[in-house]
Amino acid sequence: MTATSDKTRVLTGITTTGTPHLGNYVGAIKPAIAASQDPTVQSYYFLADLHALIKSHDPKRVHQSRLEIAATWLALGLDTDNAIFYRQSDIPEIPELTWMLSCVCAKGLMNRAHAYKAAVADNETAGQSDLDKGVTMGLFGYPVLMAADILMFNAQRVPVGRDQIQHIEMARDMAGRFNHLFKGQYFTLPNAVVDERVEVLGGLDGRKMSKSYDNTIPLFVSEKKLLKLVRKIKTNSLEPGEPKDPDTCTLFQIYAAFATEQETAEMRRDYENGIGWGVAKDRVFEYLNTQLREPRERYQALLEDPGHIEDVLRQGADRARAEAAPFMDQLRQAAGLGRFV
Template identity: 85%
Template sequence: MQKTRVLTGITTTGTPHLGNYVGAIKPAIAASQDPNVQSYYFLADLHALIKCQDPRRVQESRREIAATWLALGLDTDNAIFYRQSDIPEIPELTWMLSCVCAKGLMNRAHAYKASVADNEAAGQPDPDKGVTMGLFGYPVLMAADILMFNANKVPVGRDQIQHIEMARDMGGRFNHLFKGQYFTLPEAVVDEKTQVLGGLDGRKMSKSYDNTIPLFVSEKKLLKLVRKIKTNSLEPGEPKDPDTCTLFQIYSAFATPEETRAMRARYLEGIGWGDAKNELFEYLNAYLREPRERYQALMEDPGHIESVLQKGAERARAEAAPMMDKLRHAVGLGSFI
């Protein structure tokens, strides 16, 4: 039976936090252990250059993210784990797709339209002020990431569905122009059950809001951050609504169903906010203790991380190189012999 191909890119501009783990890392690691799925997970470091021109931040983020996924149990024997920048065939395919992609399609990309709208709202005479070709052509690079490995499914948030549709458009156009089934047209997979965690201020946990709880901070820092989570002014003994509480939401994302039910009962009984925060800290600290130790060991051994990523790149290029050779022949760029 042919394995379903699932591909996920991880942007390398930030430090992984609890929201990343619950929404993306945990389900991806589970998929990496499924023998019926061929998973591709890559550090999207070329994408990172679109928004981040701090080389130290990009370099550190790549290492932190790789160490995080490995510490949490990514199965690199089954899944293919690599850096985007280690696959030179990706930018080559990006150019080929750029040559069949209509500019009008890129004009409709959400990120580009948002930048133009911001300029217009600010009264800028040039609607493209600050827009780089990296930002404008970002969906083409994303299409190359997906189409190179003929991914069947791409797990994304709702805001990324448009990019999968664009990848389908480019892949279909290429197939039509060069008269062959070179690319599998991917399907966007949106998990409606994926949890979106609240952050310290109650809004969605996001580095954009500076309200995150990094996964592997020290115990002391973790306690400090948990205590900063915003709560209301209800006193101990007063019943509290668990469904509107960030503390309970984070707790339930990690706890078992039985533990969650028990905590819900304590909320209705009027647990004090100090006790609720202490309970959350203790649970998170115990849950993350072993992976935190593995993470710290990995961060102190960059050579091991590098070797894992190089092995992943070799496996990825074993597919990408012959694919590009076929595509070069398709467009007339093949060798003469």
């Protein structure tokens, strides 16, 4: 591998099927950007646009989402001098490795994948005679593509949610199988990293903030829209002057995710002293708006200069391929697909 091999290799894929919201920022983007600035870590961050095709066949949506997400991460301070930031689709070695791994991966392993089992269960519940109705090979085999993403750069640590641990275990299985069949230590076995401290923000209706629930607050909406959304956050019917419980309040949770410890403690006292919901919502809006104003301006400037984003991603792809291309040559040789001379 390259000179970065003395660093811990950490890899994160970024889904490109929607607009980033506050929950994405707190749960994934903020800790990832902090890691990108750590000189002891070689971070790989990629726009998972090949994965996006599994869920979306709307080219305009996929294209716009890639642009918005790249602009978001750059606007929020991703260190692209240290981290390698690229589009998955710009690394042709990844789909090639996906095929190689498919040829050593047991179908039975894919039968146990959560997404596939959920699709089959939905068909069964709906009374479908064909339990694979609507299941594409992309959905069925996407853990193999995910394994290729990880193994191409021999990532040692892969930050994931609990629902993704299975896929890291599958990647380990495929890596071990390839190493065994072709008699070499080609792949490092990756480890899932689940940070229990990562906060899951509530949305407008109190449920987990998720595009699936249509209850999100997009990161870079206008001030006017942000105020409107904050005022829509569900609260209880307690009157001003009545003590309120911050620990069960989505509004407080969102504030605390952005505020300092001292600011959070002050807000907690105001809850105990019976702050009115209107006052609390205005304060949360003002705080969020102040925190997001400069990144929002950078984000808008980036969207207006897609050529700059393209240059950043191409430079990242060049750095990624500088590792992927020679490694792929080594893997081809191992599998008997090397050149004759």
